[in-house]
Amino acid sequence: MSLNLTLNSGKDGPEIPLSQTPTWITFICLSYNPRTNKPDGGHKAVRKRYIMWLESSLQNRSWNPEDLKLQKEIIDDQIKLINSVKNPYFSYI
DSSP: OOOOEEEEESTTSOEEOOOOOOHHHHHHHHOEETTTTEETTHHHHHHHHHHHHHHHTTSSSOOOHHHHHHHHHHHHHHHHHHHHOSSEEEEEO
């Protein structure tokens, strides 16, 4: 079973669709601080780590030029959406 990262606008706000994440990426993005029991660096840091993973997903693959362009557009659109959330709240399902 995979644990996927989720994003809401505020703790009780609507869910923002994200790309499916492998469990280990979900754990890295959330990176809980044992002293605070909250994500290390807060939810804005989770957003930063998730965006870094999204951008790196274009690397280390053999893309034909059309697919690469399409995938980059999809990722750029998702990054804009994620950055538009003023009060991000990340969790997992």
